[in-house]
Amino acid sequence: MTRLSFALCLTGLVLTAPATAEDGPADLPMDVPVMVEEALAAGIDHQYTGPWEYFVGGGAAAFDCNGDRMPDLAFAGGTSRASLYVNRSAIGGELQFAEKPDALPEDARDHVTGLYPLDIDNDGYRDLVVLRVGENILLKGGPDCSFTEANRAFAFDGGRAWSTAFAATFEPHLPFPTLAFGNYVDRSAPGSPWGTCHDNVLLRPQGPGGERPDYSEPNVLTPGYCALSMLFTDWNRSGEPALRITNDRQYYREGQEQLWRVSPDRPPRPYRRSDGWRRVQIWGMGIAEADLNADGFPEYALTSMGDTKLQTLDDEAEHDRPVYRDIAFDNGATAHRPYTGEDLKPSTGWHAEFSDFNNDGRLDLFIAKGNVQQMQDFAAYDPDNLLLGKAEGGFTEAGDKAGIALPRRGRGAAVADFNMDGMLDLAVVNREAPVSLFRNAGGRTETGTRPMGNWLEIELRQNGVNRDAIGATVTVKSGNETRTRKLRVGGGHASGSAGFVHVGTGTAERAQIRVQWPDGEWSAPFRVFANNFVVIERGATSAQYWYPVE
Amino acid sequence: MDRGEALFTAKFTELDGAGRKMATQAIIPTKRKRPPDTLFQRIAGMDANACSSCHREPVTGGAGDFTVNVFVNEGFVNADFDTVDPQFSNERNTNHLMGAGLVELLAREMSADLQAIRRDALRKARDTGEAVTADLVTKGVHFGKVTAQPDGILDLRQIDGVDTDLVIRPFSQKGVMTSLRQFAINAMNQHHGMQATERFGARWTGETDFDEDGHADELTEGDISALVAWQATLPPPIAETPDDPAWREAAARGSAHFDTIGCNACHLRALPLESLAFADPGPFDAAGTLRGGEADAVTYDLALTDWADTLERNADGDYLIPTFGDLKRHVITDRQVAALGNELLGQRFVERNEFQTSELWGVASTSPYGHRGDFTTLDGVIRAHGGDARASRDAYLDLAEDERSALIAFLKTLVIPQ
Numbered sequence: 001m002t003r004l005s006f007a008l009c010l011t012g013l014v015l016t017a018p019a020t021a022e023d024g025p026a027d028l029p030m031d032v033p034v035m036v037e038e039a040l041a042a043g044i045d046h047q048y049t050g051p052w053e054y055f056v057g058g059g060a061a062a063f064d065c066n067g068d069r070m071p072d073l074a075f076a077g078g079t080s081r082a083s084l085y086v087n088r089s090a091i092g093g094e095l096q097f098a099e100k101p102d103a104l105p106e107d108a109r110d111h112v113t114g115l116y117p118l119d120i121d122n123d124g125y126r127d128l129v130v131l132r133v134g135e136n137i138l139l140k141g142g143p144d145c146s147f148t149e150a151n152r153a154f155a156f157d158g159g160r161a162w163s164t165a166f167a168a169t170f171e172p173h174l175p176f177p178t179l180a181f182g183n184y185v186d187r188s189a190p191g192s193p194w195g196t197c198h199d200n201v202l203l204r205p206q207g208p209g210g211e212r213p214d215y216s217e218p219n220v221l222t223p224g225y226c227a228l229s230m231l232f233t234d235w236n237r238s239g240e241p242a243l244r245i246t247n248d249r250q251y252y253r254e255g256q257e258q259l260w261r262v263s264p265d266r267p268p269r270p271y272r273r274s275d276g277w278r279r280v281q282i283w284g285m286g287i288a289e290a291d292l293n294a295d296g297f298p299e300y301a302l303t304s305m306g307d308t309k310l311q312t313l314d315d316e317a318e319h320d321r322p323v324y325r326d327i328a329f330d331n332g333a334t335a336h337r338p339y340t341g342e343d344l345k346p347s348t349g350w351h352a353e354f355s356d357f358n359n360d361g362r363l364d365l366f367i368a369k370g371n372v373q374q375m376q377d378f379a380a381y382d383p384d385n386l387l388l389g390k391a392e393g394g395f396t397e398a399g400d401k402a403g404i405a406l407p408r409r410g411r412g413a414a415v416a417d418f419n420m421d422g423m424l425d426l427a428v429v430n431r432e433a434p435v436s437l438f439r440n441a442g443g444r445t446e447t448g449t450r451p452m453g454n455w456l457e458i459e460l461r462q463n464g465v466n467r468d469a470i471g472a473t474v475t476v477k478s479g480n481e482t483r484t485r486k487l488r489v490g491g492g493h494a495s496g497s498a499g500f501v502h503v504g505t506g507t508a509e510r511a512q513i514r515v516q517w518p519d520g521e522w523s524a525p526f527r528v529f530a531n532n533f534v535v536i537e538r539g540a541t542s543a544q545y546w547y548p549v550e
Numbered sequence: 551m552d553r554g555e556a557l558f559t560a561k562f563t564e565l566d567g568a569g570r571k572m573a574t575q576a577i578i579p580t581k582r583k584r585p586p587d588t589l590f591q592r593i594a595g596m597d598a599n600a601c602s603s604c605h606r607e608p609v610t611g612g613a614g615d616f617t618v619n620v621f622v623n624e625g626f627v628n629a630d631f632d633t634v635d636p637q638f639s640n641e642r643n644t645n646h647l648m649g650a651g652l653v654e655l656l657a658r659e660m661s662a663d664l665q666a667i668r669r670d671a672l673r674k675a676r677d678t679g680e681a682v683t684a685d686l687v688t689k690g691v692h693f694g695k696v697t698a699q700p701d702g703i704l705d706l707r708q709i710d711g712v713d714t715d716l717v718i719r720p721f722s723q724k725g726v727m728t729s730l731r732q733f734a735i736n737a738m739n740q741h742h743g744m745q746a747t748e749r750f751g752a753r754w755t756g757e758t759d760f761d762e763d764g765h766a767d768e769l770t771e772g773d774i775s776a777l778v779a780w781q782a783t784l785p786p787p788i789a790e791t792p793d794d795p796a797w798r799e800a801a802a803r804g805s806a807h808f809d810t811i812g813c814n815a816c817h818l819r820a821l822p823l824e825s826l827a828f829a830d831p832g833p834f835d836a837a838g839t840l841r842g843g844e845a846d847a848v849t850y851d852l853a854l855t856d857w858a859d860t861l862e863r864n865a866d867g868d869y870l871i872p873t874f875g876d877l878k879r880h881v882i883t884d885r886q887v888a889a890l891g892n893e894l895l896g897q898r899f900v901e902r903n904e905f906q907t908s909e910l911w912g913v914a915s916t917s918p919y920g921h922r923g924d925f926t927t928l929d930g931v932i933r934a935h936g937g938d939a940r941a942s943r944d945a946y947l948d949l950a951e952d953e954r955s956a957l958i959a960f961l962k963t964l965v966i967p968q
Contacts, residue, residue, distance in 0.1 A: 067701070449843075481578070
């Protein structure tokens, strides 16, 4: 063979290999994201405060309200004022927000427990559902993060309850979304608070449509069991989402977790024992769903005091028999007490969300944690969890290694890519402590950080009703792996996000995306390259990429 | 580099970790459902003992004849498909790797150019509030257009001959592999069952022995770096001046015909390259192939090789890399001329009848021809050009026999020195 003798110029190198950074922590093979807390430096100074009524709630909403596709942030404040912050972050840089004091009407800033973004009136601007202790408020979104109260315009009676949960779905043939509000303790009832949970409410738009919805005829969901989170979920792949509600056993009597059939044109009806529904009684605080075992049926994480539940359909389940069993222990997801520190008392879990924080292609589970206030039997130092998905299935705790184990009482949260670098960041609302804003800086190494796996962020758009395609399913196929995401409004703890759907793709550098639109129609496959923001318009033959301002 | 050559020529054994009984040949680490009946298998692999088993003509790092064709597919977990039935794969002839470092450098500069054009279009659209359409042209090669909207949306539909992320992937017959590094990792797994830690290791798969053959971390980052270093510094093919005056005269005429009938529309005689600094890892690889930020890049200055002086330079000081290619994909068949449309599967989003322009440097040393090695003569493969190359092919057929022969005589001067 031919060989050459020549001088090889090595610019600061050795021959055999580049000088690699050390691998991550020895006990965890996967990347552990470094979450840098920088709320104050980013311009966010906010707390969720208040007496007993605000022991629960404390929501956040991450959504684009000014048309630049970057997620802005709104926070509930309890007795503090709810606030909206406009995202000014540089791409891939440190997070930066600017408060927009006049964004939310003054009347809608007090007594706020939770926030969910949703384009209710199909005008292309996301509106904001404001949960409150007292009258709930629908804020109609406008340009440049402007919001106006729309209860009267939408014929919406915000009631006087103590609202702590919300979910929405677009039912077939209805011109606007169906809204569900979950309420907590009825403080005016005799014997309050014990056994005096308020009923919940489901609101279907009335009439043929037009520019404004008409929510003048509520359906009362009784009994209510002190809901703290609710989610429309297609648990049986029927195409007809049911309403899952997690309830706080602290205050109900003879209550339980709930699942309501919500069939078009029919009153909602709860699944009962005769339907296979098993009684589960927990201090239910938050719901997250994901199809962890890729069988097409979602699993549910239910946060509570003590064990987090992770429910999957049991072998006894049938099409209309929702029989669930708990697999949290087998999957290392109980997160039942603090994983670091000296406090061994049970944890108190709130917001839950499945996302891929390290872009390895596997879903992780974030859980906000925090003592209710000063409950002696529960951990006082109760750090948030970051349960990283393992290659062999299940989860392993990395909250402390990631840097999110702060001595704060977490409540609601928003998971979004605030600086558009493909890595998910995290905002956590804390009770009587500053909001935590974590920037995901990449995988931890001994000397700093390194890039993690590949990713896609996907936006769906359609015309007419339901522009953000709530209820759609996005499948991302790379090789033999198919990753699935559902677009939902609801769940978590008093917190919602809207915008790009994030999917980590691990080592896959390209993927085929298919969309099942909310009406059940499947799209053609879209071929895309990883590490891009993808915009898919319904009916389009090819996807488009979106690029943030550099 | 010595280590790279040793790895390139090594006949891997089971003691090294050869074989992948529980892993498919897929680029994305994928488990088999059950081990195969035999470790070696022509379709699903592993199918070679050494890189140099196939890349061997006329020198190590060269090409291979039909005997050493390989089969390309994404891998299947189901053993029913891991049979010898070739309908689930594409058969490919072995390319040579001479000058591969220069090819990758060209691709990197072209990718950077295209992405800069995209960036400018997006910026202008945002600044003006109006859609901006930009031609994607780099080093004289046109890759279609993009249209940027003021809101940052990019219309991809007019992109031509390059992936939608505007990364030129210069390797493989389809032009679907980004770098020598990525290709080395893929090939080591597919052909030898030797798995690189940076793709198949615990970080991504949770296992140090993903293929379950009893050998953990079979190829380190250093091993792959060595393979890259050796391949990147391989000398490029050259244009030889024939000793025979008749051949010399014919080659001169053939060279002129090469241009007049339009061969050079795709087989560009040379592409200008600004820098010979080859950094590893490179700038365009994705996770699963070592990237900047995961390692301190090293730079091999190819200008210090003893072959660098043979490269011509233009007035701007650019090195003229005589690849006789354009690093662009083209449709190469049409209804009448379809012999090169003989693949059954698209590959990595590229349609069956679309291939990257073959670089002709070294073509005289690397018969047979065509992506499958179907053609024993240059005349044969030229006649098989359809699609985008149809007009040139027809012009070739219209030449007198002597002139066609002259064109072949010219191509026969493009050799890999021994």
